[in-house]
Amino acid sequence: MPTITLPDGSTKVFDAPVTAYDVAMAIGPRLAQAALGCKINGELRDLSTLIEADCTLAVVTDKTRDKQPDPDGLFLIRHSAAHVMAEAIQDVLGKDILLAYGPPTDTGFFYDMFVPEGKKISSDHFDAINRRIAEIIKEDRKFTRYEVGSSDAMPKLKAEGNKYKIDNAERAMGLPSSVYHGAKSAPADAAPTRAASLSFYATGEPGKNWEDLCRGPHAPSTGRIGVAVVTSLASAYWHGDENSDRLIRVYGTAFFTQAELDQYIKQREEAAKRDHRVIGKALRLFHIDETVGQGLILWTPNGSIVRKELQTFIAAELKKQGYTEVFTPHIGGLDLYKTSGHFPYYKDAQFPPIVERDALEANAGCSCAELMNRVEKVSPRLAAGINERTGAQTITSDRVEQDESKLVQGFMLKPMNCPHHAKIFASAPHSYRDMPVRLAEFGTVYRWEQSGELNGMTRVRGFTQDDAHLFCTEDQVPAEIQGCLSLVKVIFATLGMKDYRVRVGLRDKDSSKFTGSPESWDKAEAACVAAAKSLGVSFSQEPGEAAFYGPKIDFVVKDVIGREWQLGTVQVDYQMANRFDLSYIGPDNKPHRPVVIHRAPFGSMERFCGVLIEHFAGAFPAWLSPQQVRVLPISEKSNDYAQAVLDTLKAAGVRAGLDLGADRIQGKVKVAADEKVPYMLIVGPRDAESRTVSVRRRGTEKDLGAMPLDAFVSALKAEIAARRSDLGVQPGA
RNA sequence: GCCACCGUAGCUCAGUGGUAGAGCACUCCCUUGGUAAGGGAGAGGUCAAGGGUUCAAGUCCCUUUGGUGGCUCCA
Secondary structure (H helix, E strand, O other), X not given: OOEEEOOOOOEEEOOOOEXXXXXXXXXXXXXXXXXXXXXXXXXXXXXXXXXXXXXXXXXXXXXXOOOOEOHHHHHHHHHHHHHHHHHHHHHHHOOOOEEEEOOEOOOOEEXXXXXXXXXXXXXXXXXXXXXXXXXXXXXXOEEXXXXXEHHHHHHHHHXXXXXXXXXXXXXXXXXXXXXXXXXOOOOHHHOOOOOOEXXXXXXXXXXXXXXXXXXXXXXXXXXXXXXXXEEEEEEEEHHHOXXXXXXXXXXXXXXXXXXXXXXXXXXXXXXXXXXXXXHHHHOOOXXXXXXXXXXXOEEOHHHHHHHHHHHHHHHHHHHHOOOEEOOOOOEEEHHHHHHHOOOOOOHHHOOOOEEOHHHHHHOOOOOHXXXXXXXXXXXXXXXXXXXXXXXXXXXXXXXXXXXXXXXXXXXXXXXXXXXXXXXXXXXXXXXXXXXXXXXXXXXXXXXXXXXHHOEOOOEOOXXXXXXXXXXXXXXXXXXXXXXXXXXXXXXXXXXXXXXXXEEEXXXXXXXXXXXXXXXXXXXXXXXXXXXXXXXXXXXXXXXOOOEOOEOEEEEEEEOOXXXXXXEEEEEEEOOHHHHOOOOEEOOOOOEEOOEEEEEEOOOEHHHHHHXXXXXXXXXXXXXXXXXXXXXXXXXXXXXXXXXXXXXXXHHOOOOEEEOOOOOOHHHHHHHHHHOOOOEEEEEOHHHHHHOEEEEEEOOOOOOOOEEEHHHHHHHHXXXXXXXXXXXXXXXXX
């Protein structure tokens, strides 16, 4: 006799087990008709689920109460659409395509599948697949769930011979895998549930229509999907394991209506226009040249202005916060990075070392492997020093070369700035009275990112961090973290950036893999959490995500196509001072280890500017715009006055341009608008006579009227000085 | 690094084995026009690079290189 509690708090009592559909029907036939599934005790389930015990139940339809598309409803139809797409693909390309795994995602769904040798799925097949999907939807076949006991299920699957499904089933039942032997094989304790039976979904009648091993839930029938299409292809590894089978991941999406799908496609097209790679090319902000190298940004004059203004702004804020600026070279000796620990542990992520010519000649007979060995080994003295200071076998004996004459010295393009900064700190004695020491540098670093990961300005191989290292006493850590975050807050607020989130990486308390005392960690973690809270944006605490040397705070933003990029980071480091033997003299007249805070709140100028281009869609505020004003004479008759206006603007320090082209004014306006110049000054004979300018602000349809040139200049200068994020200069203001 | 797709004028792109194309930008001429492109002419190409098939290759095949989407990675 289940008593069912509905979302409004009311209850319905039934004297026998009922399905969710029956409950919906009892509420109203129109609801039952609209129902796609249900949530029982908060868990999304099929509409046909039989309810035998008391529970809370919400009927899921295509819309929420406030008439928005229901995410749970979308989840249901997309999960179902994944099945329909898989069936369509097998109909078009053959049953020998083996299905692996097909879940819904935020924007649609995908299905991973194994395409046998000699077969191919390409975008040429999309039309045929989409036609078949539409047919299956039109057939409006019911999704029929049936369960098979574990003893019967495995023979059934083995008979079907799809090893991926067998693997999925074994995982679901907590059995050891009989077919997957990858490194990422699920450990026994990772099996969350041991299902007593397996569920299958037939798209129609079991045994007659297409079916798939699937946990569910699904929409009631294919007709309820609305509209579904296949969108793109990619590859993916089985269980994300690169040593395992490579599968084809087919992406698709589904919506309740064609109009919603059309809108989604339109949104994607609009977003693509904001892409920093597109805008960067159109507005000539940066250039990447294959002869220079992949992932290496050439900052063209326009982009350089944006970057320089940003750096000037950041540098001014740093100065207010008591930072001192330093400069360090782009390379450093190998021993520096052996001391810091960056080499050779992260050698795969670095450009290979630069070895002196003499050393190369002396080792000419060596194999490549032996040469690398001689480059990577550490001298006994360096190893002994590090091991003593870190109180552990940080440099293991197999990495030490006793015969120092065999060691090959060299340099590295620096992957990080901290070793150089540590050496600056160590170059002079420090008293506790001097602390904290805050060393800041727009430091350029180089990392060997995998070629497939490179992306415009957001993932590159050479980039300039807005880096600084704060050398402080243990007590100063919380205040310094807070300082880093208030800097982020000021700059994001100035730029009008609100859409970012914060991750706080905490240690895994059950692990012993961290350096520094637990008390220090607790204090630093509390300080990170408190600082993150103070930002007033969404933040998450992620245990186990700390670096081994300390907790950290990361700032994450999304690009126009929804990919997340980590911008800045603030990391507390209890290890570096040990490795570099850093110290300050305390009030007790004894040396103490400082704590180091690494912080690059905007990550890199490259990534930050890339994100900024998308944030503003290329329409920068006046203070950042490569060209702030363009003077447009109505005709050649006004060229002299236009030139005088330009000279006045330039004398005032404004970045101004002049369009003396043979175009009519309409053409000049169009070009200036396309180039997203903040202010156009249209000048003709009338303006020349009264020494005024007709101001047309970016984004307005017409000019805002004439104003005296001097008034415009002073208003614009004020706007620039204030780093306003919107355009405000207008006549009469 | 892996898989798929792509690379034609400065930019955006047509061109399915038979003489290399368009629009914009650029240069010149006409037009002197008050707010999102007036008109005309000209110039501009090793069709990413290399190799192969073919009487003939931008087009088909192979290799290299770069880009895009995804996977994996990211101190």
